Amino acid sequence: MSLNRQTPHFLRLKTKRYGFQDLRPETKRLHGVHVFQCTDQLGIVASISRCIASRGANILNVDLYIDFDGGKPVFYSRSEFAFDPVQWPGAVMDDDFSQISRLFNADKSIVKIPSKDPDLKMAVLASWQDHCLVDLLYRWQEGELPVDIGCVISNHDRGPNTHVVRFLERHGIPYHYLPTSKGNKREPEILNLVSGTDFLVLARYMQVLSPEFLRHYKKDIINIHHGLLPSFKGANPYRQAYEAGVKLIGATSHFVTEELDDGPIIEQMVDRISHRDSLHSFATRSENLEKQCLAKAIKYYCELRILRYSNNKTIVFS
Amino acid sequence: MSLNRQTPHFLRLKTKRYGFQDLRPETKRLHGVHVFQCTDQLGIVASISRCIASRGANILNVDLYIDFDGGKPVFYSRSEFAFDPVQWPGAVMDDDFSQISRLFNADKSIVKIPSKDPDLKMAVLASWQDHCLVDLLYRWQEGELPVDIGCVISNHDRGPNTHVVRFLERHGIPYHYLPTSKGNKREPEILNLVSGTDFLVLARYMQVLSPEFLRHYKKDIINIHHGLLPSFKGANPYRQAYEAGVKLIGATSHFVTEELDDGPIIEQMVDRISHRDSLHSFATRSENLEKQCLAKAIKYYCELRILRYSNNKTIVFS
Amino acid sequence: MSLNRQTPHFLRLKTKRYGFQDLRPETKRLHGVHVFQCTDQLGIVASISRCIASRGANILNVDLYIDFDGGKPVFYSRSEFAFDPVQWPGAVMDDDFSQISRLFNADKSIVKIPSKDPDLKMAVLASWQDHCLVDLLYRWQEGELPVDIGCVISNHDRGPNTHVVRFLERHGIPYHYLPTSKGNKREPEILNLVSGTDFLVLARYMQVLSPEFLRHYKKDIINIHHGLLPSFKGANPYRQAYEAGVKLIGATSHFVTEELDDGPIIEQMVDRISHRDSLHSFATRSENLEKQCLAKAIKYYCELRILRYSNNKTIVFS
Amino acid sequence: MSLNRQTPHFLRLKTKRYGFQDLRPETKRLHGVHVFQCTDQLGIVASISRCIASRGANILNVDLYIDFDGGKPVFYSRSEFAFDPVQWPGAVMDDDFSQISRLFNADKSIVKIPSKDPDLKMAVLASWQDHCLVDLLYRWQEGELPVDIGCVISNHDRGPNTHVVRFLERHGIPYHYLPTSKGNKREPEILNLVSGTDFLVLARYMQVLSPEFLRHYKKDIINIHHGLLPSFKGANPYRQAYEAGVKLIGATSHFVTEELDDGPIIEQMVDRISHRDSLHSFATRSENLEKQCLAKAIKYYCELRILRYSNNKTIVFS
Known part of the structure; x- marks a missing residue:
């Protein structure tokens, strides 16, 4: 369906003309996004980041927010990380994040590899x-x-x-x-x-x-x-x-x-x-x-x- | 009451440091503002601008707006002009604008000389x-x-x-x-x-x-x-x-x-x-x-x- | 060339849905734009506005600017007006504005009727x-x-x-x-x-x-x-x-x-x-x-x- | 020096009028800010967040950035956390973060408790x-x-x-x-x-x-x-x-x-x-x-x- 969308040729052209290529060497590895939501507890960020580090992956960005307005504080986070798919295959990654999800009784836990997973x-x-x-x-x-x-x-x-x-x-x-x-x-x-x-x-x-x-x-x-x-x-x-x-x-x-x-x-x-x-x-x-x-x-x-x-x-x- | 407000000394300082003084030679004459409102008719701008020109004054800016949303269109204007107070004394100016006001049966007609009239x-x-x-x-x-x-x-x-x-x-x-x-x-x-x-x-x-x-x-x-x-x-x-x-x-x-x-x-x-x-x-x-x-x-x-x-x-x- | 541009049908649709039509009755007459530039002198606005009024036309907007930064002040204006083309035919309008142009020895004088003149x-x-x-x-x-x-x-x-x-x-x-x-x-x-x-x-x-x-x-x-x-x-x-x-x-x-x-x-x-x-x-x-x-x-x-x-x-x- | 700055009375007034008080229960504990900079390595976020969690403190926000533009990627972070000063006394906190600093050979490591430390x-x-x-x-x-x-x-x-x-x-x-x-x-x-x-x-x-x-x-x-x-x-x-x-x-x-x-x-x-x-x-x-x-x-x-x-x-x- 996306045959007519911007072609690799066009993107290469853009990269070459503006000199983008050298700026983000990390983009040579795969990027992952992890979104998480649960009742606020001790150690959530620690668990997620330890999990990522333990697979040789680098956290590129963490956004988190704790909502104190309702009865119980609720924790929300979105993490981006760069990883090597050989070192951390999809099935293992899913399993890893599922464990965290169970540990904190998560309301939401999503993992996505934009360059591999369907839009x-x-x-x-x-x-x-x-x-x-x-x-x-x-x-x-x-x-x-x-x-x-x-x-x-x-x-x-x-x-x-x-x-x-x-x-x-x-x-x-x-x-x-x-x-x-x-x-x-x-x-x-x-x-x-x-x-x-x-x-x-x-x-x-x-x-x-x-x-x-x-x-x-x-x-x-x-x-x-x-x-x-x-x-x-x-x-x-x-x-x-x-x-x-x-x-x-x-x-x-x-x-x-x-x-x-x-x-x-x-x-x-x-x-x-x-x-x-x-x-x-x-x-x-x-x-x-x-x-x-x-x-x-x-x-x-x-x-x-x-x-x-x-x-x-x-x-x-x- | 305005003893402590920005003194002429301070303003001169500002003028000197930024080099304002040569930019608006017109400011050596007095500035006037004329605001006018009446039912829209032919020739309002012509009358106001002819009046101003006839006294040797220069229009610096005219803003006008005609409101067509209601029943009858209504005309609103605000004109700025530079004039010589010897050539166009206050009483004559008032009289001139009053005539225009009567001519168009104005709802509002205000003249103000900011540097002379009280704030x-x-x-x-x-x-x-x-x-x-x-x-x-x-x-x-x-x-x-x-x-x-x-x-x-x-x-x-x-x-x-x-x-x-x-x-x-x-x-x-x-x-x-x-x-x-x-x-x-x-x-x-x-x-x-x-x-x-x-x-x-x-x-x-x-x-x-x-x-x-x-x-x-x-x-x-x-x-x-x-x-x-x-x-x-x-x-x-x-x-x-x-x-x-x-x-x-x-x-x-x-x-x-x-x-x-x-x-x-x-x-x-x-x-x-x-x-x-x-x-x-x-x-x-x-x-x-x-x-x-x-x-x-x-x-x-x-x-x-x-x-x-x-x-x-x-x-x-x- | 503009066959495929927004059709009158589409514009009528838009007008009907949003209820534009009653807002600007003036749009039933033709609109004109007049742009003018000359050395600043007494009576320019008066001349332009008197000319427009004398043909039964209404000024809808006047923008003017006088540049004092150079040697001689220069006057620039753009006026919009609504007129009846029967009362003020194109040839007469051109002639009228040409007279003003000669009077003030204009550097620029343009008249345009957007709905009639070519883009x-x-x-x-x-x-x-x-x-x-x-x-x-x-x-x-x-x-x-x-x-x-x-x-x-x-x-x-x-x-x-x-x-x-x-x-x-x-x-x-x-x-x-x-x-x-x-x-x-x-x-x-x-x-x-x-x-x-x-x-x-x-x-x-x-x-x-x-x-x-x-x-x-x-x-x-x-x-x-x-x-x-x-x-x-x-x-x-x-x-x-x-x-x-x-x-x-x-x-x-x-x-x-x-x-x-x-x-x-x-x-x-x-x-x-x-x-x-x-x-x-x-x-x-x-x-x-x-x-x-x-x-x-x-x-x-x-x-x-x-x-x-x-x-x-x-x-x-x- | 701050005798004349906004008094607790004024802040209480503001709180009462706008109803701020119930919104951030976490503000009843102390807030800390930790800023960190070092060559990018595996496990930095994991270490910082584990340290915070291990002292019963909650991470409220993490901002991090990795600069890939120069030779070696450099890691920068700023974390906010809420903690109980009895459970995590100042000297222990300093010691904890110093350990992390040594572990990653940090270029910069700052801890601050805004409500206690001098401005x-x-x-x-x-x-x-x-x-x-x-x-x-x-x-x-x-x-x-x-x-x-x-x-x-x-x-x-x-x-x-x-x-x-x-x-x-x-x-x-x-x-x-x-x-x-x-x-x-x-x-x-x-x-x-x-x-x-x-x-x-x-x-x-x-x-x-x-x-x-x-x-x-x-x-x-x-x-x-x-x-x-x-x-x-x-x-x-x-x-x-x-x-x-x-x-x-x-x-x-x-x-x-x-x-x-x-x-x-x-x-x-x-x-x-x-x-x-x-x-x-x-x-x-x-x-x-x-x-x-x-x-x-x-x-x-x-x-x-x-x-x-x-x-x-x-x-x-x-």
């Missing part, structure tokens, strides 16, 4: 607006988003000869046009189409997914809202912001929950506006923010940098 | 928090705020030997401690103390002024809200933002109306926060925004750059 | 890097850039079946591959290909155009430099910035002059980086800035918002 | 400009800067009755006026006055310290430069930027080295300017950046967040 697979849902969708596709093609695109579903008819549809065709990504109506949101068909995916992205999808859909899909859904949540929930946030006379507009990417536009916020971006901005220029400026805000959320999500905590918040290890 | 006089109301008040006083002392401080009123007791009180004493600015209680907001006394002022500033004043107060005072009141309106109105916006899990916090300066935290927005500023920020660091970061956001609103207000329009919006000619 | 025609020169070129094409397709693309010239071979080449083909925009070498920059051929254009854009074109080329072409050339000028001129500014240990990187769009990377700056944008950023992530972040910085320069240039002054500076009426 | 002591050197100095003093008084001010030295005479001098008097901070001339920079006297300090801050000190001074003082010196380094080194960077026609101005805080304005950069901030900005407004805007940029550098330095690496770069663990 997460996402499905994108869109409506008539193209800007977020096109931006995603372009960034994906450029190799900026470490993700596999399972399919694109739209409730707006683009026609066969449009930019988006041609792009998807060229890359072998299925495109499904599923017109929705007030009475029929086509949710069973959507569920069916996205069954093999790891997460969904709503790229300005102008339908609210039902609680039933969420309960069936179970996995994460990332939405981009064209307003600075928690302000301007619901319909036409551009107009809401315009009428409120704000001096800054914003976009918010967040996880979808049953409560409309109320899920944990992942990223927010703003732009300065003035009395000269019309509703039209609000839209143009906002679209620019929405694209960046959604792309960053997807990139970080795929890099396992985003952890939900404390009911409605996110840790972003950046 | 606007403000009173500042504060509570226990000092950061906005101290910042205002320091900027005023530095000559950054073209305003006259009539008095400072606080419902929190600072004691005689504190930084703020000593500063005010030294500059001859009256300081009034008026403790408020649930049943007694001391509004008649406040009204009395601020009777000679041109506008009020609420520098984190933790009391809501009553509709009666607003109706009696009649003039503009500028508030700083420690949240990004229209989000997080009312009490403890830091905690509201913290609990909403936002990734950006902000401050808003706005005009006070009878509706709490709902008056026309003048300026908004934001700062990026992360999951690592505590409620305490929310406060510290926000305070930094509040100071800047309020100072900018006051500066622009005194420079006649802010015009209210369309019920709940502001034009900011910046 | 400026640009040619784009690029090398192996695609990000700026693709971004331009996409924004142009979206209707964000009021420009006509005459052709794209590249000194890097893309091959027929690439994204860019297919896009250009579909839109009927000629694509010329002209490989350059140390001894042969193909300038006569380039000059020939761009002869009918109004300005050139160097979208990360990795060749320095010779003084001869500039003297022959005569018209404006806009370049995007991947560094924060005047820092990091010349080759590999990413590496220069990386090695300087800066905490902010930036991009600069500017006019090309004979002096390398030294022409008048139009726009600059920055992004915050940290010790964790590699040379590779410098490039990725910078590319994001470059796209936005170049697009903004082109948009403003086509909207006649950019005026060169004082030898090496630009006025940007935004 | 770093700095001396401030200033000239006629007050803005950075006053800002520092005000932030210090507010409790924002965890630093002890040894003395303030100025080569400009303020006179006894000025804001700064009175402030220093009130807080018992010695103020020394040492007029400099071309031939006499008073460096021996300065060296003598700052002999007991941990670092120096040049708050717009308009003298270049000699290599001899640096060699004698040996400790870190932080400077604020009023330009975006490496652009605009040396004298009058405002004018340099003004004449270059830039669209962004900036400030840079950096360590002082023998090379003028060329030491490792700690922090940079920018503000957007336009053709309307005069040299005077460049200065005003820049001063606002300088204050923030210097204050952040001092705060982070005192919190042990800044490590120099790779000859001319800084790690900022933020």
Whole structure:
């Protein structure tokens, strides 16, 4: 599927022109990412780091956060390490981290080798607006988003000869046009189409997914809202912001929950506006923010940098 | 009152060290500012600019805005010009602009010669928090705020030997401690103390002024809200933002109306926060925004750059 | 050529969904833009505004700037107005503004009716890097850039079946591959290909155009430099910035002059980086800035918002 | 010396009003900071974290960075932990970390208990400009800067009755006026006055310290430069930027080295300017950046967040 994405040739070209190659000798070994979550206890970092060192691997980065806001403190970490796959084969690594997981009764423990393991697979849902969708596709093609695109579903008819549809065709990504109506949101068909995916992205999808859909899909859904949540929930946030006379507009990417536009916020971006901005220029400026805000959320999500905590918040290890 | 403010000596020093003096020869003549508002009609700019030219004066800048959102388009302008006071004496200038005002049946027409006319006089109301008040006083002392401080009123007791009180004493600015209680907001006394002022500033004043107060005072009141309106109105916006899990916090300066935290927005500023920020660091970061956001609103207000329009919006000619 | 650009259908859709239509009734009349430059004198604004009013037209906006830094003050203005083309036909308008031009012995006087007059025609020169070129094409397709693309010239071979080449083909925009070498920059051929254009854009074109080329072409050339000028001129500014240990990187769009990377700056944008950023992530972040910085320069240039002054500076009426 | 700084009463007030107290129960134990630097080896994080866990302490945060750019990779870390001083007395803690230091042949190993250990002591050197100095003093008084001010030295005479001098008097901070001339920079006297300090801050000190001074003082010196380094080194960077026609101005805080304005950069901030900005407004805007940029550098330095690496770069663990 990624035949047309940035080729090794192109990356070699970039490396050569900018002289990247000598900077990270560690990149010659494999990189691993380990994400961990459990009730806070003594010795978690010690255990993880001892495990990594014992296999001759080097920790490159550790991010950790302890949430004290709820009843019991909860520990969250994300570690990056460089290792030799001969010295530390996949099965052994899995076993090692499983032991730690059992030791601390972990709520979450993920290991990933980005260069070997398959990318997460996402499905994108869109409506008539193209800007977020096109931006995603372009960034994906450029190799900026470490993700596999399972399919694109739209409730707006683009026609066969449009930019988006041609792009998807060229890359072998299925495109499904599923017109929705007030009475029929086509949710069973959507569920069916996205069954093999790891997460969904709503790229300005102008339908609210039902609680039933969420309960069936179970996995994460990332939405981009064209307003600075928690302000301007619901319909036409551009107009809401315009009428409120704000001096800054914003976009918010967040996880979808049953409560409309109320899920944990992942990223927010703003732009300065003035009395000269019309509703039209609000839209143009906002679209620019929405694209960046959604792309960053997807990139970080795929890099396992985003952890939900404390009911409605996110840790972003950046 | 401004004996201790930046002296001509200091300004000459600055001029000499940075070599400012040769850059704006026009500053050797006097500068005037003209603000105008009326129903949009043909020939307004032509009339104003012809009037200015006819007196041998040069237009340095024109900002105009026409609001088409309401029923009838409304015209707003702010013009800066350089003139020779011998060629265009004050009384003649007043007369000239009055004629234009009558011609277009103006809703507002203000002329000001900053170097000759007295600064606007403000009173500042504060509570226990000092950061906005101290910042205002320091900027005023530095000559950054073209305003006259009539008095400072606080419902929190600072004691005689504190930084703020000593500063005010030294500059001859009256300081009034008026403790408020649930049943007694001391509004008649406040009204009395601020009777000679041109506008009020609420520098984190933790009391809501009553509709009666607003109706009696009649003039503009500028508030700083420690949240990004229209989000997080009312009490403890830091905690509201913290609990909403936002990734950006902000401050808003706005005009006070009878509706709490709902008056026309003048300026908004934001700062990026992360999951690592505590409620305490929310406060510290926000305070930094509040100071800047309020100072900018006051500066622009005194420079006649802010015009209210369309019920709940502001034009900011910046 | 613009068959595939945003169709009236799409724009109507946007208007309907966001409710834009009622906001600017003035848009039912035609809009005009008038740009003017001359030695500063009495009565320029008065003359322009009287002329506009005398034809029943309304001034929507005036931006003016007087440069006092050089010997004689120079006046620059950009006015937008709404007019009825029956009441003020094109020939009469041209005549009116020509009279003003003669009256003040203008150095520059341009009138444009964006909805009637043809867009400026640009040619784009690029090398192996695609990000700026693709971004331009996409924004142009979206209707964000009021420009006509005459052709794209590249000194890097893309091959027929690439994204860019297919896009250009579909839109009927000629694509010329002209490989350059140390001894042969193909300038006569380039000059020939761009002869009918109004300005050139160097979208990360990795060749320095010779003084001869500039003297022959005569018209404006806009370049995007991947560094924060005047820092990091010349080759590999990413590496220069990386090695300087800066905490902010930036991009600069500017006019090309004979002096390398030294022409008048139009726009600059920055992004915050940290010790964790590699040379590779410098490039990725910078590319994001470059796209936005170049697009903004082109948009403003086509909207006649950019005026060169004082030898090496630009006025940007935004 | 800190009698007049924010009192426990004030902090309790803040805590009560904003409801901070329940958020970080860990703050009831003591916090420690451990900074470490050595040639990269296996097991460093494991050793540090095992040591902390073995004493019943909890790691709250780990920041680490490995520099691969030079010959041998170098490891840098900063860990925060919460501990019980009865369970882990100071002498034992020192001993524990010394062992680790010996084990890895560390280049740097610092342990600090902010609530118990004395603050770093700095001396401030200033000239006629007050803005950075006053800002520092005000932030210090507010409790924002965890630093002890040894003395303030100025080569400009303020006179006894000025804001700064009175402030220093009130807080018992010695103020020394040492007029400099071309031939006499008073460096021996300065060296003598700052002999007991941990670092120096040049708050717009308009003298270049000699290599001899640096060699004698040996400790870190932080400077604020009023330009975006490496652009605009040396004298009058405002004018340099003004004449270059830039669209962004900036400030840079950096360590002082023998090379003028060329030491490792700690922090940079920018503000957007336009053709309307005069040299005077460049200065005003820049001063606002300088204050923030210097204050952040001092705060982070005192919190042990800044490590120099790779000859001319800084790690900022933020």
